[in-house]
Amino acid sequence: MPDRTVMLKLWGVSLLWGCNYVASAYLLRDFSPILLSFSRLVVMSLFLISVALVNKSMRRPTKREWLLLLWAGIAGTLINQLFYFTGLEHSTAGNAALIVALSPIATTLLSRIFLKEVISWSKYSGTVIALAGVVCIVLYSGKSIGISIGDINLLIATLGLSVSLLFIRKLTVGMSSYEITIYATVIGTILMTPAVGYEALSGQSHGSHQLMHWLLLIAVAVIGQGLAGFWWNRGIAVAGPSVSAMFMNIPPFIAIVVSHFVLGDPIKLAQIGGGVLILAGVAIANMKLPKMLSKSRGKSVGLSRAD
Template identity: 25%
Template sequence: MGKGIAYSIISAICLGSLAIFAKTGLSMGMAPMQIVQYRFSFGAIILFSWFALTNRDMLRISRKALLKAAVLGMCIYPLQSWLFIKALQHMPASTTSLIYYLYPLMTTLLAVVFTGLKPGRTLYLSLLLILGGCGLVFYNAFARSVDIRGIWYALACMTTFSVYLTVVQRFTRNDEAKRISLWVVFFMAVVCSCISSPLTILDQPLKGWLIALGLGILPTALAISLLYRAIEVIGSTYAAMFSTIEPVTTVLLAALLLNESVDAIQVCGMALIIAGIIFPNLRLIRPKRLLVPEESRA
């Protein structure tokens, strides 16, 4: 399970860069769907090229698994990605990311209802701390009088992603998660290219190309494949919980690269989120206590 935790954290750090790339693209005049299309098109090219050179067996997939990838990549994930970019149009990157991180709570509720998860005291404590941190972020958002449309987009994005994680866990139970994730990105690229022409990249300056490439590498190729591996190893609930390092990454990068202000309330919120990840779960990183995740015992 230690590997699963590492996969979740690294994936979250990579995903934390998404808001920065997207916000920069929006400031250049890119449309939300353009940004989504660049992200998944470049991500698909990078992933397929990598596996073609290093492990061609990864490109082979059963019809059943391919159908699962199509459902995930064409019906759920593109919507979640578009909602996230729309939220960024109306709110700072740091606020958007922190509101989005109510999803560990939603994912746990969905797991309780649909997968029979029985949360223990440790998980309850972690979620309580995370919820407290997100509560401070909400307070901070309203204190700043942010655009209410951004809040609704962020909440819709959070709900969609929670559903996505739950479906992923059910779909990848008997399949290799990394293999499916490759084709999920492919289908996302196909859908987005049908909505927004990939040829618009030809009109972008060098900075636009660098943003598109960055979107394809960090928050897509690396982040998605590692997230699938994390879900495969430790389940969607724990993957969501340990992935809460993502908003911390986003807030820090937004402050450094976008000059967004970070006040004491945001810092307290981040501190609670980090506490929700680390302190209640120190016992989980002991190898003898990590052999069987809670989902597998449900």
């Protein structure tokens, strides 16, 4: 039986990650999307670097690992964060949480295409169900039937996250998730510098002048991302991937409820129906294979992330 403290931390991660979507949507009212993304990444990078300096447990990556970290940073931090915040600016916190929940399905499909991994019928079935949920959200949860540019950007952000997990999966052979998180985050933050510079030069950059907004930004980066990430890794190590994965079903619905009461976003039937389809699809896709089939599979690595 997993330690009670660990289970409480996993519940805490679910709550923090669900509220993260709402906090980001709230901050976008006073920040331009790229400046907000860059500022949050800078704070998170400084936090992670401070932890690394205190623990003194980091090692220098090999040339091959540097290359993989670069691609992980481009896809998982630069592309993911840029399109996440520009998408969230034109969508809702609930939609963002539900669309990002599609990441495990997207990763499965990309693993089949690029890594030639075998996909079971349960994964195919789960993929179809989850994609139906995304279609429901994208087409029917707006003010009118149609595709929102915000939801399209969120789909691209989710694709970037899923692509990064392919590189992270290769990196876990020789590096810890702790080291990968720090290196990839810092690299992605550096790569985003030209984007935030362009936003400023084009006159589109603006930030809040209220201290409380900056304190909220720091709290989201340090507690909602950094600390929650460490709790999540601890949960996987102690409770196991299968138990921890169940908690990933909670943040989307927390985001929908909290955004309704905090931001005034309406709770729509398409969101609920689409969310149920996505989470059901993810659950079906991650059903354990029979022992006879699972023996033919190689070692798998379960990794996840929430914005």
